[in-house]
Amino acid sequence: MKKATHRERLLAYFENNKSITTMQAFTDLGNTRLATYIHNLIKEGYVISKKNKKVTTRYGYETTVTEYTLVSKPNEGIFGDAVGELNEIIANVFKPFNNVK
Numbered sequence: 001m002k003k004a005t006h007r008e009r010l011l012a013y014f015e016n017n018k019s020i021t022t023m024q025a026f027t028d029l030g031n032t033r034l035a036t037y038i039h040n041l042i043k044e045g046y047v048i049s050k051k052n053k054k055v056t057t058r059y060g061y062e063t064t065v066t067e068y069t070l071v072s073k074p075n076e077g078i079f080g081d082a083v084g085e086l087n088e089i090i091a092n093v094f095k096p097f098n099n100v101k
Helices: 006-017 022-029 034-044 082-097
Strands: 019-021 047-056 062-072
Touching: 006 019, 006 022, 006 034, 019 022, 022 034, 022 062, 034 047, 034 062, 034 082
Parallel strands: none
Antiparallel strands: 019 062, 047 062
């Protein structure tokens, strides 16, 4: 039997949970490169939103992690294949503002 790829496990995780953080990807999926797989899914036409979320570390400090949420799959909605390209353009436009607090 063929083992599931990181991509397949990530998509299955989204089906069950709708959102994921890097730490969840590491502990639940064994994936240490979540941002890469998110980027690839966006290029394929998936619409994935991201937001910064404050969490407390095991040492009691507050830190910020990124939480990714699957919004829609390719060809869902009225935009079809253009959704992935549009999402990529929007992500690049707002990239300089990602770390602004």
